[in-house]
Amino acid sequence: MSGAGRQRRAVRGEWAPTRRAALVAVALALAAAGCGESEGSERSPETGRRVTSGPAGKLLETRDAAGHRLRQVDKAGAPEVRLTVQPxxxxxWNLQLAPKGFRFTPESIGGPARPGRGYAWLLIDDRPLARVYxxxxHLPGDAVAKGTHTLAVRLSADDHTVWAVSGxxxxxxxxxxxxxxxxxARG
Structure with a gap:
């Protein structure tokens, strides 16, 4: 082997452990920085996964009646939903949800919030009844007590936060x- 080849191998051999150690140190520092709860994040009570603010809106301290945190998005481009009820x-009754700027993603429930994606909660008189994917x-007749009720479908992100506009x-x-x-409904 020529003298230049031995010199290159020796230089690589001297630097390789030092470079590896530096890369390991950087990786450990980055991992440690991401392990704690950061500002604007918390653990989801349903999944135990961390929910955060970011490109999918700002996580608010405010919660809905079911205890889910609100995820604030700008009105421009915010998801919308219209509810129609037919006997x-x-x-x-058969309920039709007509979302705009929103896509149902049952395959990724429990994952991170992504703009305009998730599922809906069906509420009767502000009490959660079912998730809608x-x-x-179909709302069975035996699920509703006699009288007049307010039905609501509330859009949620995959991480179980609730999409919100203006709080x-x-x-x-x-x-x-x-x-x-x-x-x-009676029981």
Missing amino acids: DSEDG GPWF KPVEGTAQLTASTGGEA
Whole structure:
């Protein structure tokens, strides 16, 4: 082997452990910096995963009635949803959710919040009833007590935070009147 080849190998051999040690030190420092709870983040009570502010809006301290933190987004480009209720020919009602600027992503629930993606909560008189993962939902008659009720569908991010504009949840509402009360609603 020529003298130049031995010299290159010797230089590489001397520097390789030092470079590796420096890279390991940097990686450990970055990992340690990301291990704690950063400002604007917390652990989701449903998944235990960290939810943060970022490109998918600002995480607010405000919570909805179900205890989910609000995720503030600008009104321009914010998701929207309209709720339509139709009586079912056999039992209950069929609900149609018509989102705008929003896509249902049941395959990624529990993951990080991404702009305009997630699922919806169905609420009756501001009480959570069910998660909705698509544009249609059948509400059985026995799930609703006799009387007039306010139905709401509230858009949530994949990390279980609630999309919000001006500090208010993004939701669509409709009135529903049940002429008979269901067993599940009474109990």
